[in-house]
Amino acid sequence: MKKHLWQILFAATLIWASVVSVLYWQLKSNPRVIAITTDMSEVTKDQPQNFQLNELEKGTFLRQYLERYFTYDSNSFWQSQTSLTFLMSPQLREKRIAEIQRLREKIQSKSLNQRGWLVSLTQTGSNTYQAQLNLQISEAPGRVNLLFVKAVLTLETTERSLENPWGLMIAKLEFPQTSPEAMTLSGTLTLREKTPLVLTFPCAIENISGQPESTIETKITTLGVSEIQLSSTDKIPAQINMTAYCKDKEYIFNVVAAEKSADVFRAFTAELAQQRKDLGTGKPKQKDKYDKTIENVLGIKVEN
Numbered sequence: 001m002k003k004h005l006w007q008i009l010f011a012a013t014l015i016w017a018s019v020v021s022v023l024y025w026q027l028k029s030n031p032r033v034i035a036i037t038t039d040m041s042e043v044t045k046d047q048p049q050n051f052q053l054n055e056l057e058k059g060t061f062l063r064q065y066l067e068r069y070f071t072y073d074s075n076s077f078w079q080s081q082t083s084l085t086f087l088m089s090p091q092l093r094e095k096r097i098a099e100i101q102r103l104r105e106k107i108q109s110k111s112l113n114q115r116g117w118l119v120s121l122t123q124t125g126s127n128t129y130q131a132q133l134n135l136q137i138s139e140a141p142g143r144v145n146l147l148f149v150k151a152v153l154t155l156e157t158t159e160r161s162l163e164n165p166w167g168l169m170i171a172k173l174e175f176p177q178t179s180p181e182a183m184t185l186s187g188t189l190t191l192r193e194k195t196p197l198v199l200t201f202p203c204a205i206e207n208i209s210g211q212p213e214s215t216i217e218t219k220i221t222t223l224g225v226s227e228i229q230l231s232s233t234d235k236i237p238a239q240i241n242m243t244a245y246c247k248d249k250e251y252i253f254n255v256v257a258a259e260k261s262a263d264v265f266r267a268f269t270a271e272l273a274q275q276r277k278d279l280g281t282g283k284p285k286q287k288d289k290y291d292k293t294i295e296n297v298l299g300i301k302v303e304n
Contacts, residue, residue: 055196057168059264062155066121068084070149078108114135114137116136119185121264128152150178152172153173192257197266210240210242245276251268
């Protein structure tokens with residue numbers, strides 16, 4: 001009896017191991033499953049780089065999502081808006097699909113062209129955000145209307161897939177304010193330690209200065225227009241006055257430590273620029289670290 005029992009247990013174990021191996025191979029081979037998102041509770045103070053990358057990815061996801069949400073024309077409305085529903089929670093997705101179906105015929109019957117761009121994004125809680133967007137709406141040739149929208153969003157994590165490679169989804173999306181008048185934005189930005197703040201400018205930024213310079217780390221990316229990333233490992237002790245320099249313009253703003261909410265993104269428009277004060281003084285412009293690096297590595301002189 002015992003001999004037969006051991007044989008039965010061995011056979012059952014063998015079958016179980018074979019089934020698990022097959023299921024694992026199928027899951028691993030599934031191209032629709034890319035990865036599982038990192039549990040935010042595992043990101044500790046010992047992993048500041050991972051935390052910063054996580055926060056930066058959230059900001060980038062929201063920027064792209066919101067601008068795609070508000071940018072479409074009569075022909076692309078159904079396809080573009082339906083594809084965005086894969087980045088929403090199931091409850092919100094069902095509601096949005098019903099809304100798209102209701103608006104589809106009405107929008108396709110018009111000659112509508114709408115463009116939206118994000119001007120500010122602020123984190124108000126652990127995964128809650130407030131955004132301000134400008135909309136440019138054209139329904140007839142030569143007739144353009146401007147609309148200004150405030151949005152409130154909540155993020156959740158999910159599995160990464162082909163439809164949602166971010167591993168993030170919108171769990172809440174509301175629009176508490178819509179106005180034909182532009183909304184006021186503060187000239188003082190709030191920065192939370194270990195959380196990047198991204199600024200964009202409509203010109204090529206040559207340099208950025210601030211006092212004290214050692215408190216905030218800056219990264220500049222310039223391709224015609226510029227993007228600056230500000231970050232700090234510690235809480236800012238006091239207000240920092242900063243200036244971003246273009247060829248003949250400059251942008252002046254202040255940065256303070258975030259208390260309840262923190263800025264994640266801000267787009268500076270051409271109207272906010274001032275004439276550069278250090279032009280025409282007869283003094284040579286100081287070369288920044290990028291110019292000096294080019295001179296040292298390539299052995300060429302960069303003219304101011």
